[in-house]
Amino acid sequence: MANMDVSLKEMLTIDGAVGAVVADYGSGMALGALGGSKDLDLQVAAAANTEVVRAKLRAIEALQLNETIEDILITLGSQYHLIRPLTGRGGKGLFLYLALDRGRANLALARHQLRSIEDRLEI
Template identity: 70%
Template structure:
């Protein structure tokens, strides 16, 4: 099992990572961040992606979907953004957020690595 600091470091170790966060989608607050830049404020990204997460959950509820979200992928011209809900008991209401440089990242590998990190995370 890995704690928040270890998990954030592992997320930053994924090729092409620009920034990583663990976010409470109830409040929109980032519980922990690593990386980021002047162009990528991880606190703002945490709050904004909380709204994305809430909107998807509301839509699924409205549609009567009983499925779970594995991850949400947002593709930009220069970046990939991945939102991955934490499914373990200790992580309910939290999600991992990963921003990647599209030119340096391998999306399939990043998604796989994020899943492995999420499974090991213990909060």
């Protein structure tokens, strides 16, 4: 099992990683963040992506789907943004957020590595 700091560091080792956050989608607050840049404020990203998670959860409920979100992918011109709600014990209401440089990232591998990090994360 890995704590949050270790998990954030692991997220930044993923090829193309620009920033990593563990956030609470109830409050919109980042519990921990590493990376970022002048063009990517991770605190703002955590709060904004909270709305993305909430909207998707409302859509699933409105459609009466008996499903959980595995991950959400947002594809931009130069970046991928991966959002992964935590499903493990103690992770309810939290999500992992990973921003990737699209030119350097392998999306399939990044998704696999993020899933593995989630499995080891202990909050």
